[in-house]
Amino acid sequence: MDGQTRPVTEWIYFIHPPRDDFAATMTADEKAIWAEHFRRLERLLASGQLILAGPTLGAVNTGLVIFDAPDEQAARQVMEEDPGIAAARTRLTSTRDHQQIQLAHRRSNPAALSAP
DSSP: OOSOOOOOOEEEEEEOOSSTTHHHHOOHHHHHHHHHHHHHHHHHHHHTOEEEEEEOOSSSOOEEEEEEOSSHHHHHHHHHTOHHHHHHHHSOOSTTSGGGOOEEETTTOGGGGSOO
16 A cells, blocks of 8 residues: 555445334335335445445334445435435424434544444
8 A cells, every 4th residue: 555545435324214113014105115215225236336235123123324425425415315315304204203314434433333
């Protein structure tokens, strides 16, 4: 290595469900939104941008998405275009809503990686 740091391109965001047991209690509309969310993740994976995505198991089902983006603006765009997030911004259903979504740069702020 030549002593220079390379730009860091890995980003993460967390998706907090509107209620406990969300995966088991989704409405038909919510299932449609999450189906599109999954198709979008498949496209990001096919393009090489997605590193890892999935829900945590248990009653809370927090989701996480780790992906590549050249800068924070591009990373925010990836996050904001997620159908699960876009829908939550127009249809908030509890005080635990997607306001808690975090976008963290994994090397510049490692503490930001812990979900609330």
